[in-house]
Amino acid sequence: MHAPASILPLHIDGLSFEAGGALLLDNVSATLRPGLRTVILGPNGAGKSLLLRLCHGLLAPTGGALRWGAFCNGDEERVRRRQAMVFQRPVLLRRSALANITYALALRGVRPRARRVAEARAALERLGLAPLAERPARVLSGGEQQRLALARAWALSPDVLFLDEPTANLDPAASRAVEAAVEAIHAAGTKIVMTTHDLGQARRLADEILFLCGGRLLEQTPAATFFHAPRTPEAAAFLRGELVG
Amino acid sequence: MNDFDTALATAWRLIAAGDAALMDIVVLSLGVSLTAVLIASILGLPLGATIALARFRGRDAVVVAINALMGLPPVVAGLFVYLLLSRSGPLGAYGLLFTPTAMVVAQVVLVTPIIAALTRQIVDDLWREYRDELTSLGAGKLRAVPTLIWDARLSLVTVVLAGLGRAMAEVGAILVVGGNIAGVTRTMTTAIALETSKGDLALALGLGIVLLTLVLVINAVAHFAGVAARRAAG
Numbered sequence: 205m206h207a208p209a210s211i212l213p214l215h216i217d218g219l220s221f222e223a224g225g226a227l228l229l230d231n232v233s234a235t236l237r238p239g240l241r242t243v244i245l246g247p248n249g250a251g252k253s254l255l256l257r258l259c260h261g262l263l264a265p266t267g268g269a270l271r272w273g274a275f276c277n278g279d280e281e282r283v284r285r286r287q288a289m290v291f292q293r294p295v296l297l298r299r300s301a302l303a304n305i306t307y308a309l310a311l312r313g314v315r316p317r318a319r320r321v322a323e324a325r326a327a328l329e330r331l332g333l334a335p336l337a338e339r340p341a342r343v344l345s346g347g348e349q350q351r352l353a354l355a356r357a358w359a360l361s362p363d364v365l366f367l368d369e370p371t372a373n374l375d376p377a378a379s380r381a382v383e384a385a386v387e388a389i390h391a392a393g394t395k396i397v398m399t400t401h402d403l404g405q406a407r408r409l410a411d412e413i414l415f416l417c418g419g420r421l422l423e424q425t426p427a428a429t430f431f432h433a434p435r436t437p438e439a440a441a442f443l444r445g446e447l448v449g
Numbered sequence: 450m451n452d453f454d455t456a457l458a459t460a461w462r463l464i465a466a467g468d469a470a471l472m473d474i475v476v477l478s479l480g481v482s483l484t485a486v487l488i489a490s491i492l493g494l495p496l497g498a499t500i501a502l503a504r505f506r507g508r509d510a511v512v513v514a515i516n517a518l519m520g521l522p523p524v525v526a527g528l529f530v531y532l533l534l535s536r537s538g539p540l541g542a543y544g545l546l547f548t549p550t551a552m553v554v555a556q557v558v559l560v561t562p563i564i565a566a567l568t569r570q571i572v573d574d575l576w577r578e579y580r581d582e583l584t585s586l587g588a589g590k591l592r593a594v595p596t597l598i599w600d601a602r603l604s605l606v607t608v609v610l611a612g613l614g615r616a617m618a619e620v621g622a623i624l625v626v627g628g629n630i631a632g633v634t635r636t637m638t639t640a641i642a643l644e645t646s647k648g649d650l651a652l653a654l655g656l657g658i659v660l661l662t663l664v665l666v667i668n669a670v671a672h673f674a675g676v677a678a679r680r681a682a683g
Protein backbone atom coordinates (compact mmCIF):
# COMPACT_ATOMS: atom_id res chain seq x y z
CA MET A 205 0.00 0.00 0.00
CA HIS A 206 1.27 3.44 -0.84
CA ALA A 207 1.78 5.69 2.18
CA PRO A 208 -0.11 8.96 1.85
CA ALA A 209 2.01 12.11 1.55
CA SER A 210 0.81 13.40 4.90
CA ILE A 211 -1.36 12.15 7.75
CA LEU A 212 -2.99 15.58 7.93
CA PRO A 213 -5.44 17.12 8.32
CA LEU A 214 -6.35 16.15 11.88
CA HIS A 215 -10.04 16.30 12.65
CA ILE A 216 -10.66 16.71 16.38
CA ASP A 217 -14.22 15.65 16.87
CA GLY A 218 -15.98 16.43 20.15
CA LEU A 219 -12.93 15.46 22.17
CA SER A 220 -13.42 15.17 25.94
CA PHE A 221 -11.19 14.00 28.73
CA GLU A 222 -12.37 13.24 32.21
CA ALA A 223 -10.24 12.24 35.17
CA GLY A 224 -11.17 11.87 38.80
CA GLY A 225 -14.67 13.17 38.18
CA ALA A 226 -13.38 16.41 36.64
CA LEU A 227 -14.06 17.26 33.01
CA LEU A 228 -10.63 18.53 31.98
CA LEU A 229 -11.38 18.87 28.27
CA ASP A 230 -14.96 19.56 27.26
CA ASN A 231 -16.15 18.69 23.76
CA VAL A 232 -13.27 20.21 21.77
CA SER A 233 -13.75 20.25 18.00
CA ALA A 234 -11.31 21.66 15.47
CA THR A 235 -9.54 20.79 12.27
CA LEU A 236 -5.77 21.16 12.10
CA ARG A 237 -4.64 21.67 8.51
CA PRO A 238 -1.19 21.27 7.04
CA GLY A 239 0.86 24.35 6.30
CA LEU A 240 -0.49 26.49 9.13
CA ARG A 241 1.39 27.07 12.36
CA THR A 242 -1.15 26.52 15.09
CA VAL A 243 -0.47 28.07 18.48
CA ILE A 244 -2.58 27.04 21.46
CA LEU A 245 -3.02 29.80 24.00
CA GLY A 246 -4.78 29.82 27.36
CA PRO A 247 -4.21 30.26 31.07
CA ASN A 248 -2.44 27.71 33.31
CA GLY A 249 -4.48 24.56 33.69
CA ALA A 250 -6.62 25.32 30.62
CA GLY A 251 -5.85 21.89 29.19
CA LYS A 252 -3.27 22.83 26.56
CA SER A 253 -0.77 20.09 27.42
CA LEU A 254 -3.62 17.63 27.77
CA LEU A 255 -4.92 18.47 24.30
CA LEU A 256 -1.45 17.97 22.78
CA ARG A 257 -1.05 14.61 24.54
CA LEU A 258 -4.46 13.47 23.32
CA CYS A 259 -3.72 14.54 19.75
CA HIS A 260 -0.37 12.74 19.91
CA GLY A 261 -2.13 9.58 21.05
CA LEU A 262 -0.49 9.33 24.48
CA LEU A 263 -3.86 9.43 26.19
CA ALA A 264 -7.16 7.93 25.16
CA PRO A 265 -10.02 10.42 25.14
CA THR A 266 -13.02 9.61 27.32
CA GLY A 267 -15.29 11.12 24.71
CA GLY A 268 -15.12 12.05 21.03
CA ALA A 269 -12.51 10.97 18.53
CA LEU A 270 -9.54 11.96 16.39
CA ARG A 271 -9.47 11.34 12.68
CA TRP A 272 -6.23 11.64 10.79
CA GLY A 273 -6.70 12.50 7.12
CA ALA A 274 -6.56 9.36 5.03
CA PHE A 275 -6.05 7.01 7.97
CA CYS A 276 -8.94 5.25 9.60
CA ASN A 277 -9.01 3.92 13.13
CA GLY A 278 -6.63 1.15 14.19
CA ASP A 279 -3.55 2.74 12.63
CA GLU A 280 -2.58 4.46 15.87
CA GLU A 281 0.98 3.17 15.89
CA ARG A 282 1.62 4.00 12.24
CA VAL A 283 0.14 7.45 12.61
CA ARG A 284 2.26 8.25 15.64
CA ARG A 285 5.38 7.26 13.73
CA ARG A 286 4.77 10.30 11.54
CA GLN A 287 4.48 12.67 14.47
CA ALA A 288 6.91 13.99 17.05
CA MET A 289 6.51 15.87 20.28
CA VAL A 290 8.71 18.08 22.42
CA PHE A 291 7.42 17.91 25.97
CA GLN A 292 7.10 20.69 28.50
CA ARG A 293 9.67 18.74 30.54
CA PRO A 294 11.58 16.64 28.00
CA VAL A 295 13.00 13.31 29.11
CA LEU A 296 16.46 12.57 27.78
CA LEU A 297 18.08 9.17 27.96
CA ARG A 298 21.18 8.56 30.07
CA ARG A 299 23.53 8.53 27.13
CA SER A 300 25.27 11.12 25.00
CA ALA A 301 23.40 13.93 23.28
CA LEU A 302 24.22 12.34 19.94
CA ALA A 303 23.05 8.89 21.07
CA ASN A 304 19.73 10.36 22.17
CA ILE A 305 19.07 11.29 18.57
CA THR A 306 20.45 8.12 16.97
CA TYR A 307 18.26 6.11 19.36
CA ALA A 308 15.16 7.89 18.10
CA LEU A 309 16.25 7.46 14.48
CA ALA A 310 16.80 3.74 15.03
CA LEU A 311 13.23 3.46 16.31
CA ARG A 312 12.03 5.04 13.08
CA GLY A 313 13.94 2.46 11.11
CA VAL A 314 16.72 4.71 9.78
CA ARG A 315 19.58 2.48 8.57
CA PRO A 316 22.47 1.94 8.55
CA ARG A 317 24.12 3.28 11.68
CA ALA A 318 26.38 5.63 9.73
CA ARG A 319 23.34 7.36 8.28
CA ARG A 320 21.81 7.75 11.76
CA VAL A 321 25.01 9.33 13.07
CA ALA A 322 25.23 11.70 10.12
CA GLU A 323 21.60 12.79 10.48
CA ALA A 324 21.96 13.19 14.23
CA ARG A 325 25.06 15.35 13.84
CA ALA A 326 23.25 17.51 11.31
CA ALA A 327 20.35 17.91 13.74
CA LEU A 328 22.68 18.96 16.56
CA GLU A 329 24.41 21.36 14.21
CA ARG A 330 21.13 23.06 13.31
CA LEU A 331 20.48 23.93 16.97
CA GLY A 332 24.03 24.93 17.79
CA LEU A 333 24.59 21.82 19.88
CA ALA A 334 27.37 20.25 17.81
CA PRO A 335 30.08 20.93 20.43
CA LEU A 336 27.98 19.05 23.00
CA ALA A 337 27.46 15.92 20.88
CA GLU A 338 29.49 13.58 23.07
CA ARG A 339 28.31 15.04 26.40
CA PRO A 340 25.98 12.95 28.53
CA ALA A 341 22.53 14.43 27.86
CA ARG A 342 21.63 14.49 31.55
CA VAL A 343 24.44 16.88 32.47
CA LEU A 344 23.35 19.47 29.91
CA SER A 345 21.65 22.60 31.23
CA GLY A 346 17.86 22.83 31.19
CA GLY A 347 17.89 25.00 28.09
CA GLU A 348 20.37 22.78 26.30
CA GLN A 349 18.22 19.76 27.12
CA GLN A 350 15.19 21.47 25.65
CA ARG A 351 17.06 22.32 22.47
CA LEU A 352 18.34 18.73 22.29
CA ALA A 353 14.76 17.47 22.55
CA LEU A 354 13.85 19.79 19.67
CA ALA A 355 16.84 18.62 17.64
CA ARG A 356 15.73 15.03 18.23
CA ALA A 357 12.18 15.76 17.12
CA TRP A 358 13.42 17.63 14.05
CA ALA A 359 15.68 14.77 13.04
CA LEU A 360 12.59 12.58 12.72
CA SER A 361 11.15 14.88 10.01
CA PRO A 362 7.57 14.30 11.15
CA ASP A 363 4.39 15.36 9.37
CA VAL A 364 3.29 17.06 12.59
CA LEU A 365 5.39 18.39 15.43
CA PHE A 366 3.75 19.10 18.76
CA LEU A 367 5.68 21.49 20.98
CA ASP A 368 4.67 22.14 24.57
CA GLU A 369 6.17 25.45 25.73
CA PRO A 370 9.44 24.85 23.91
CA THR A 371 11.06 28.06 25.16
CA ALA A 372 9.86 28.04 28.77
CA ASN A 373 13.37 27.58 30.20
CA LEU A 374 15.42 29.39 27.62
CA ASP A 375 17.43 32.59 27.66
CA PRO A 376 16.58 35.15 24.94
CA ALA A 377 19.25 33.97 22.52
CA ALA A 378 18.26 30.33 22.88
CA SER A 379 14.60 31.28 22.51
CA ARG A 380 15.41 32.99 19.24
CA ALA A 381 17.32 29.91 18.10
CA VAL A 382 14.30 27.74 18.90
CA GLU A 383 11.93 30.11 17.11
CA ALA A 384 14.21 30.07 14.08
CA ALA A 385 14.26 26.27 14.25
CA VAL A 386 10.47 26.15 14.41
CA GLU A 387 10.33 28.42 11.37
CA ALA A 388 12.74 26.17 9.50
CA ILE A 389 10.82 23.03 10.44
CA HIS A 390 7.63 24.70 9.25
CA ALA A 391 9.30 25.78 6.02
CA ALA A 392 10.40 22.18 5.46
CA GLY A 393 6.75 21.16 5.42
CA THR A 394 6.09 19.99 8.98
CA LYS A 395 2.83 21.08 10.58
CA ILE A 396 3.57 22.99 13.80
CA VAL A 397 1.23 22.74 16.79
CA MET A 398 2.62 24.49 19.84
CA THR A 399 1.70 26.04 23.15
CA THR A 400 3.37 29.05 24.65
CA HIS A 401 2.85 31.66 27.36
CA ASP A 402 4.98 34.14 25.45
CA LEU A 403 2.48 36.30 23.56
CA GLY A 404 5.25 37.99 21.58
CA GLN A 405 6.34 34.57 20.40
CA ALA A 406 2.77 33.66 19.52
CA ARG A 407 2.49 36.82 17.43
CA ARG A 408 5.75 36.05 15.65
CA LEU A 409 5.04 32.39 14.95
CA ALA A 410 1.32 31.78 14.74
CA ASP A 411 -0.81 31.51 11.64
CA GLU A 412 -3.82 30.56 13.72
CA ILE A 413 -4.66 30.56 17.40
CA LEU A 414 -6.60 27.98 19.37
CA PHE A 415 -7.73 29.64 22.58
CA LEU A 416 -8.47 27.21 25.39
CA CYS A 417 -9.98 28.18 28.70
CA GLY A 418 -11.21 25.86 31.46
CA GLY A 419 -11.04 22.85 29.17
CA ARG A 420 -13.19 24.42 26.45
CA LEU A 421 -12.03 25.61 23.05
CA LEU A 422 -13.31 29.17 22.87
CA GLU A 423 -11.70 30.27 19.60
CA GLN A 424 -9.99 28.97 16.50
CA THR A 425 -9.04 32.22 14.85
CA PRO A 426 -6.44 33.44 12.34
CA ALA A 427 -3.59 34.95 14.35
CA ALA A 428 -3.92 38.45 12.91
CA THR A 429 -7.58 38.59 13.85
CA PHE A 430 -7.06 37.05 17.27
CA PHE A 431 -4.53 39.58 18.47
CA HIS A 432 -6.34 42.47 16.88
CA ALA A 433 -9.94 41.60 17.68
CA PRO A 434 -10.51 38.47 19.74
CA ARG A 435 -14.05 37.19 19.47
CA THR A 436 -14.60 36.17 23.08
CA PRO A 437 -14.41 38.34 26.21
CA GLU A 438 -12.24 35.66 27.86
CA ALA A 439 -9.63 35.93 25.11
CA ALA A 440 -9.74 39.71 25.30
CA ALA A 441 -9.17 39.58 29.05
CA PHE A 442 -6.38 37.00 28.59
CA LEU A 443 -4.63 39.30 26.09
CA ARG A 444 -4.93 42.22 28.50
CA GLY A 445 -3.12 40.09 31.05
CA GLU A 446 -6.07 39.63 33.33
CA LEU A 447 -6.73 36.46 35.26
CA VAL A 448 -9.22 34.31 33.41
CA GLY A 449 -10.43 30.71 33.64
CA MET B 450 37.88 -11.10 73.52
CA ASN B 451 40.67 -13.61 73.67
CA ASP B 452 38.87 -15.66 71.04
CA PHE B 453 38.72 -12.61 68.87
CA ASP B 454 42.46 -11.92 69.11
CA THR B 455 43.24 -15.53 68.29
CA ALA B 456 40.78 -15.34 65.43
CA LEU B 457 42.48 -12.27 63.96
CA ALA B 458 45.83 -13.98 64.28
CA THR B 459 44.41 -17.12 62.68
CA ALA B 460 42.88 -15.15 59.84
CA TRP B 461 46.15 -13.37 59.21
CA ARG B 462 48.12 -16.61 59.37
CA LEU B 463 45.74 -18.29 56.91
CA ILE B 464 46.01 -15.45 54.44
CA ALA B 465 49.74 -14.85 54.84
CA ALA B 466 50.57 -18.51 54.46
CA GLY B 467 48.43 -18.70 51.31
CA ASP B 468 46.94 -21.84 52.83
CA ALA B 469 45.98 -24.10 49.91
CA ALA B 470 42.80 -25.42 51.52
CA LEU B 471 41.71 -21.87 52.30
CA MET B 472 42.41 -20.78 48.72
CA ASP B 473 40.27 -23.65 47.42
CA ILE B 474 37.47 -22.62 49.71
CA VAL B 475 37.69 -18.95 48.75
CA VAL B 476 37.84 -19.72 45.03
CA LEU B 477 34.88 -22.09 45.25
CA SER B 478 32.82 -19.65 47.31
CA LEU B 479 33.48 -16.81 44.89
CA GLY B 480 32.99 -19.04 41.87
CA VAL B 481 29.64 -20.39 43.04
CA SER B 482 28.23 -17.05 44.19
CA LEU B 483 29.45 -15.01 41.23
CA THR B 484 28.13 -17.58 38.76
CA ALA B 485 24.80 -17.73 40.58
CA VAL B 486 24.48 -13.94 40.64
CA LEU B 487 25.40 -13.69 36.96
CA ILE B 488 22.69 -16.17 36.04
CA ALA B 489 20.21 -14.61 38.47
CA SER B 490 20.91 -11.19 36.89
CA ILE B 491 20.40 -12.50 33.38
CA LEU B 492 17.04 -13.89 34.53
CA GLY B 493 16.01 -11.34 37.14
CA LEU B 494 16.77 -8.01 35.46
CA PRO B 495 14.60 -8.58 32.35
CA LEU B 496 11.99 -10.41 34.43
CA GLY B 497 11.65 -7.53 36.89
CA ALA B 498 11.61 -4.94 34.11
CA THR B 499 9.02 -6.89 32.14
CA ILE B 500 6.73 -7.16 35.17
CA ALA B 501 7.15 -3.43 35.70
CA LEU B 502 5.86 -2.67 32.20
CA ALA B 503 3.39 -5.48 31.73
CA ARG B 504 -0.29 -5.02 32.48
CA PHE B 505 -2.13 -8.29 32.97
CA ARG B 506 -4.67 -9.81 35.32
CA GLY B 507 -3.01 -11.04 38.47
CA ARG B 508 -0.03 -8.73 38.11
CA ASP B 509 -0.41 -7.55 41.69
CA ALA B 510 -0.35 -11.15 42.89
CA VAL B 511 2.87 -11.76 40.96
CA VAL B 512 4.45 -8.63 42.46
CA VAL B 513 3.47 -9.68 45.98
CA ALA B 514 4.76 -13.21 45.39
CA ILE B 515 8.13 -12.03 44.11
CA ASN B 516 8.49 -9.51 46.92
CA ALA B 517 7.70 -12.28 49.42
CA LEU B 518 10.25 -14.60 47.80
CA MET B 519 12.95 -12.07 48.67
CA GLY B 520 12.58 -13.40 52.19
CA LEU B 521 12.76 -17.06 51.14
CA PRO B 522 14.73 -18.91 53.86
CA PRO B 523 17.89 -20.33 52.25
CA VAL B 524 17.26 -23.77 53.77
CA VAL B 525 13.90 -23.91 52.06
CA ALA B 526 15.43 -22.93 48.73
CA GLY B 527 18.04 -25.62 49.35
CA LEU B 528 15.41 -28.19 50.18
CA PHE B 529 13.46 -27.33 47.02
CA VAL B 530 16.54 -27.79 44.83
CA TYR B 531 17.47 -30.93 46.79
CA LEU B 532 14.12 -32.47 45.91
CA LEU B 533 14.61 -31.50 42.26
CA LEU B 534 18.11 -32.95 42.02
CA SER B 535 17.92 -35.95 44.34
CA ARG B 536 18.13 -39.39 42.75
CA SER B 537 14.34 -39.79 42.72
CA GLY B 538 13.65 -36.18 41.74
CA PRO B 539 12.74 -34.95 38.23
CA LEU B 540 16.35 -33.94 37.49
CA GLY B 541 17.90 -36.80 39.44
CA ALA B 542 19.28 -38.48 36.33
CA TYR B 543 21.95 -35.79 35.94
CA GLY B 544 23.60 -36.69 39.27
CA LEU B 545 24.09 -33.06 40.23
CA LEU B 546 23.41 -33.31 43.94
CA PHE B 547 26.45 -32.53 46.14
CA THR B 548 28.27 -30.75 43.30
CA PRO B 549 29.08 -27.06 42.90
CA THR B 550 26.51 -26.96 40.10
CA ALA B 551 23.78 -27.86 42.59
CA MET B 552 25.00 -25.02 44.81
CA VAL B 553 24.80 -22.58 41.93
CA VAL B 554 21.26 -23.71 41.15
CA ALA B 555 20.21 -23.26 44.78
CA GLN B 556 21.67 -19.75 44.93
CA VAL B 557 20.04 -18.82 41.63
CA VAL B 558 16.70 -19.81 43.16
CA LEU B 559 17.53 -17.68 46.17
CA VAL B 560 18.87 -14.58 44.40
CA THR B 561 16.66 -14.28 41.30
CA PRO B 562 13.59 -13.08 43.26
CA ILE B 563 15.70 -10.43 45.01
CA ILE B 564 17.03 -9.05 41.75
CA ALA B 565 13.64 -9.30 40.02
CA ALA B 566 11.73 -7.63 42.85
CA LEU B 567 14.13 -4.71 43.30
CA THR B 568 14.44 -4.26 39.52
CA ARG B 569 10.65 -4.22 39.21
CA GLN B 570 10.42 -1.37 41.71
CA ILE B 571 13.19 0.72 40.12
CA VAL B 572 12.01 0.21 36.54
CA ASP B 573 8.40 0.92 37.59
CA ASP B 574 9.44 4.36 38.81
CA LEU B 575 11.59 5.04 35.76
CA TRP B 576 8.81 3.97 33.37
CA ARG B 577 6.48 6.52 34.94
CA GLU B 578 9.02 9.19 34.01
CA TYR B 579 9.83 7.82 30.54
CA ARG B 580 6.53 6.44 29.31
CA ASP B 581 5.27 9.44 27.32
CA GLU B 582 8.65 10.21 25.80
CA LEU B 583 9.42 6.61 24.77
CA THR B 584 5.91 6.08 23.44
CA SER B 585 6.21 9.31 21.48
CA LEU B 586 9.52 8.19 19.98
CA GLY B 587 7.87 4.94 18.95
CA ALA B 588 9.36 2.46 21.40
CA GLY B 589 6.92 -0.30 22.21
CA LYS B 590 7.03 -1.85 25.66
CA LEU B 591 9.25 -4.68 24.45
CA ARG B 592 11.76 -2.18 23.09
CA ALA B 593 11.48 -0.10 26.26
CA VAL B 594 12.66 -2.94 28.53
CA PRO B 595 16.35 -2.87 27.52
CA THR B 596 16.29 0.93 27.33
CA LEU B 597 14.98 1.22 30.87
CA ILE B 598 17.42 -1.37 32.21
CA TRP B 599 20.26 0.55 30.61
CA ASP B 600 19.08 3.90 31.96
CA ALA B 601 18.61 2.45 35.44
CA ARG B 602 22.02 0.79 35.30
CA LEU B 603 23.53 2.76 38.17
CA SER B 604 20.73 1.79 40.55
CA LEU B 605 20.69 -1.76 39.24
CA VAL B 606 24.34 -2.25 40.17
CA THR B 607 23.24 -1.90 43.79
CA VAL B 608 20.53 -4.46 43.16
CA VAL B 609 23.03 -6.96 41.79
CA LEU B 610 25.30 -6.28 44.78
CA ALA B 611 22.41 -6.97 47.14
CA GLY B 612 21.99 -10.30 45.38
CA LEU B 613 25.70 -11.03 45.65
CA GLY B 614 25.68 -10.16 49.34
CA ARG B 615 22.83 -12.57 49.90
CA ALA B 616 24.57 -15.32 47.95
CA MET B 617 27.95 -14.91 49.66
CA ALA B 618 26.39 -14.77 53.12
CA GLU B 619 23.99 -17.67 53.00
CA VAL B 620 24.81 -21.12 54.27
CA GLY B 621 21.50 -22.99 54.42
CA ALA B 622 20.94 -23.58 50.72
CA ILE B 623 24.45 -24.64 49.74
CA LEU B 624 24.80 -26.79 52.84
CA VAL B 625 21.69 -28.80 51.95
CA VAL B 626 22.49 -29.31 48.27
CA GLY B 627 26.29 -29.21 48.49
CA GLY B 628 26.88 -31.26 51.60
CA ASN B 629 30.04 -29.38 52.71
CA ILE B 630 32.38 -31.99 51.25
CA ALA B 631 35.99 -30.95 51.85
CA GLY B 632 37.72 -29.95 48.65
CA VAL B 633 34.54 -30.33 46.58
CA THR B 634 31.65 -28.33 47.95
CA ARG B 635 33.12 -26.67 51.03
CA THR B 636 32.68 -22.91 50.93
CA MET B 637 33.54 -20.22 53.42
CA THR B 638 30.11 -20.17 55.04
CA THR B 639 29.73 -23.95 55.25
CA ALA B 640 33.27 -24.23 56.63
CA ILE B 641 32.45 -21.59 59.25
CA ALA B 642 29.35 -23.50 60.25
CA LEU B 643 31.35 -26.73 60.51
CA GLU B 644 34.26 -25.25 62.51
CA THR B 645 31.81 -23.55 64.86
CA SER B 646 30.02 -26.82 65.53
CA LYS B 647 33.39 -28.54 66.08
CA GLY B 648 34.28 -25.83 68.61
CA ASP B 649 37.20 -24.33 66.63
CA LEU B 650 35.91 -20.80 67.06
CA ALA B 651 39.20 -19.18 66.13
CA LEU B 652 39.33 -20.86 62.75
CA ALA B 653 35.63 -20.12 62.21
CA LEU B 654 36.09 -16.46 63.06
CA GLY B 655 39.25 -16.30 60.97
CA LEU B 656 37.31 -17.57 57.98
CA GLY B 657 34.58 -15.08 58.82
CA ILE B 658 37.05 -12.23 58.68
CA VAL B 659 38.35 -13.37 55.30
CA LEU B 660 34.77 -13.54 54.01
CA LEU B 661 33.91 -10.10 55.33
CA THR B 662 37.04 -8.61 53.79
CA LEU B 663 36.21 -10.10 50.41
CA VAL B 664 32.66 -8.77 50.48
CA LEU B 665 33.97 -5.37 51.54
CA VAL B 666 36.48 -5.25 48.68
CA ILE B 667 33.86 -6.25 46.08
CA ASN B 668 31.45 -3.57 47.34
CA ALA B 669 34.14 -0.91 47.50
CA VAL B 670 35.16 -1.58 43.91
CA ALA B 671 31.53 -1.49 42.74
CA HIS B 672 30.79 1.65 44.72
CA PHE B 673 33.70 3.67 43.42
CA ALA B 674 33.12 2.46 39.88
CA GLY B 675 29.52 3.66 40.31
CA VAL B 676 30.60 7.05 41.62
CA ALA B 677 32.91 7.50 38.66
CA ALA B 678 30.18 6.45 36.22
CA ARG B 679 27.64 8.77 37.83
CA ARG B 680 30.04 11.68 37.60
CA ALA B 681 30.65 10.93 33.94
CA ALA B 682 27.04 10.25 32.92
CA GLY B 683 24.95 12.55 35.08
Ligand SMILES: Nc1ncnc2c1ncn2[C@@H]1O[C@H](COP(=O)(O)OP(=O)(O)OP(=O)(O)O)[C@@H](O)[C@H]1O
Pocket residue numbers: 223224228246247248249250251252253254255
Ligand atom coordinates in the same frame (compact mmCIF):
# COMPACT_ATOMS: atom_id res chain seq x y z
N1 LIG C 1 -3.71 12.55 33.62
C1 LIG C 1 -4.37 13.48 34.35
N2 LIG C 1 -5.17 13.12 35.38
C2 LIG C 1 -5.82 14.03 36.12
N3 LIG C 1 -5.73 15.35 35.91
C3 LIG C 1 -4.96 15.79 34.92
C4 LIG C 1 -4.23 14.88 34.08
N4 LIG C 1 -3.53 15.60 33.19
C5 LIG C 1 -3.83 16.89 33.45
N5 LIG C 1 -4.69 17.03 34.47
C6 LIG C 1 -5.28 18.29 34.96
O1 LIG C 1 -5.87 18.90 33.84
C7 LIG C 1 -5.75 20.31 33.90
C8 LIG C 1 -5.12 20.80 32.62
O2 LIG C 1 -3.76 20.41 32.61
P1 LIG C 1 -2.76 20.83 31.46
O3 LIG C 1 -1.43 20.30 31.85
O4 LIG C 1 -3.30 20.44 30.15
O5 LIG C 1 -2.76 22.42 31.59
P2 LIG C 1 -1.98 23.46 30.69
O6 LIG C 1 -3.01 24.22 29.94
O7 LIG C 1 -0.94 22.80 29.90
O8 LIG C 1 -1.36 24.40 31.79
P3 LIG C 1 0.12 25.08 31.85
O9 LIG C 1 0.00 26.35 31.10
O10 LIG C 1 0.30 25.35 33.31
O11 LIG C 1 1.11 24.13 31.32
C9 LIG C 1 -4.94 20.60 35.12
O12 LIG C 1 -5.84 21.04 36.13
C10 LIG C 1 -4.29 19.29 35.49
O13 LIG C 1 -4.17 19.19 36.89
Ligand SMILES: [Mg+2]
Pocket residue numbers: 252253254292368
Ligand atom coordinates in the same frame (compact mmCIF):
# COMPACT_ATOMS: atom_id res chain seq x y z
MG1 LIG D 1 1.11 22.68 29.99
